[in-house]
Amino acid sequence: xxxxxxxxxxxxxxxxxxxxxxxxxxxxxxxxxxxxxxxxxxxxxxxxxxxxxx
Numbered sequence: 001x002x003x004x005x006x007x008x009x010x011x012x013x014x015x016x017x018x019x020x021x022x023x024x025x026x027x028x029x030x031x032x033x034x035x036x037x038x039x040x041x042x043x044x045x046x047x048x049x050x051x052x053x054x
Contacts, residue, residue: 025050 020029023045031046043052 021052023048023050023052 021032021043022028023030025048026045028047032043032052033046034041035044035051036042037051044050045052
């Protein structure tokens with residue numbers, strides 16, 4: 001009996017740079033920019049400019 005394919009499931013750690021934040025307005029994973037709002041840095045959605053830090 002010859003086995004032609006094999007599915008391998010591997011649990012591994014994921015680096016933080018490979019994770020996207022979900023924008024509540026876009027409802028998708030988006031890249032993040034930074035803006036200074038009221039003398040504090042805030043993360044901002046690159047697509048719609050929605051502030052992600054509340």
